Amino acid sequence: MSSTAKRSWTAAARERAVGALPPDKLLPDSQPAYMASWIYIFGVLSLVSLVVIIASGSILSLKGPGWWHFTGIGHFFNSIHMWSVELFFFFMVIHLWGKYWMAAWRGGRGRVWMTGAVAFVIAVPCALTGYVSQQNFDSQWISTQAKDAMNAAGIGSFFNLTNFGQMYSYHVFLLPLAVVAIAAAHILLVRKHGIVPPFRLADRTGAPGSHAEAPSSGVPGERSPAREPKPDLDPSDHAS
């Protein structure tokens, strides 16, 4: 029975998933000491904002434009949705700055960096289609201005910003699906590779033995030796 189960695709997928992300790595109960800095909270703040965006947007899509324009509670949820988007970009930009200046693609984390960058790029049209789906004068102004940009870029025949139906479909289904999928991939890759550590002080100053504050791999509890040819490379990153 067990040999039959091992040949099945479900068993192979399970073994591969557990091998890449064992439970203690997927849901750790401790974090590396270097994460005791405010700069490390902006990723999770972006994630929380995304959860609020999806929740408030789901309610708005269920109730419709008449509700969000002409009722008090509709105005409230419309504002929650809009301000959570503003905060999403606010936190995501600071997260991007922080990760850029600590070169977060080090140690085999190239896919972590790329998925984060792609999530940011996809989130921009997701927000734009939301602004043109408001069904008010603001959305008319934005759509007639933005259509010129689309036409100038040569993609105006594919994305008609004055077409509410097309923009609304992009905004409530296609683009959110893409953002959530790529954000989920980003988080799983972060858990797989570990949080990127800061640059080692020794590498900045040339002082020998100043490595103690920064483990090399980002794996909780793991310490790097004093000097390595590639101090930021995590051997486990290349195991699969």
Added chain:
Amino acid sequence: MIAAVFNLNHPANTVHWHFFVMSVSNVIVIVIMLIVFVLAILVPFPGHGRRERAK
């Protein structure tokens, strides 16, 4: 009611410096982001000092 705090019945104010043109509201948001970024690096994280002394 809240809208009365800010008078919005006028064209948006812009910062125009050589080639650089941006609305004042966007400039304010970017400046706040820069301030938060610097504070996030400089302000000590709660409990960090205790961890350091425990070593």
